[in-house]
Amino acid sequence: MGIMTDEPEWLDDEERAAWLALVSVLMRLGPALNTQLARDAGVSHFEYTVMAGLSEAPDRTMRMSDLADLSDGLLPRLSQVVTRLEGRGWVGRRPDPSDGRFTLATLTDDGLAKVVAAAPGHVAEVRRLVLDPLTRKQVGQLTRIAERLNEALAPTRCP
Amino acid sequence: MGIMTDEPEWLDDEERAAWLALVSVLMRLGPALNTQLARDAGVSHFEYTVMAGLSEAPDRTMRMSDLADLSDGLLPRLSQVVTRLEGRGWVGRRPDPSDGRFTLATLTDDGLAKVVAAAPGHVAEVRRLVLDPLTRKQVGQLTRIAERLNEALAPTRCP
DNA sequence: GAAGATTGAAGGCTCAATCTTC
């Protein structure tokens, strides 16, 4: 955060409105997606993201560390989730032959079937909660805003 | 979700871009806020939201059920968090004299001091992660988009 | 020694079941 200067830096009305509305989305959209996926497919949103990521990779295979980046999760969290998915027979794990430090995760046929079965319902929910309520123009605005925020959220460089 | 019609309903490129960017914000902004508050103030984002809500209520007091609505949390979750806050001496609880079914939660002096101490750092983080990266115009767009999404996320009416 | 990955313990969230007051 750096030096705490004497700037007033309080939020004005417009900033406050934006902030309160965004927090509300933040607190409610995540749980809503988890609920839909848990109810209809028996997986969490994070588990779905992991399997969907693998399903689009070459050979349905990725290194754990790359998969962690892709799914916005930390490695310990990913490792435990993959352990769970492995137990259900949806993902396999083995050391990378070219460098034993890496672990390769592969989506199994059963895992792929699971993703394929879950996708339509999930997409429908995304459409209902996020895309349908917005105009086409707002969808474009949202994309640019969210991408800008993701830059600000990028790995905190501390050199 | 209703009837699953034969609509193609897949996401086009623009929709997909918006969705992926929003999910990324969703997965990273929440943890980022939790991390800052935990590190600098020793509270979670939800705990902070609850105490900040009470701090602005008349007599720093609210019914548990109203507080649950305000903080976007379900009642069981709020109850457990308030138990924790009560243990630290930041919130007090007592039955509503006018109707014993309700419970009134009150922010103590210590609790107020805690919020006041935590607020500047939290606001600075909100500014750094959300408001500063956006143009003034985008802040307005974000407000309208987020408010629209919150309507779609409203309590699922099933009459 | 450094990078990738895993494990174990502690804390938080979610849901169903329960209790109390009206």
Added chain:
DNA sequence: GAAGATTGAGCCTTCAATCTTC
């Protein structure tokens, strides 16, 4: 009987150690 609130069990996440491979 219904509404508000609490509790308990199970699962998930988080963080700090630890292990392995290079």
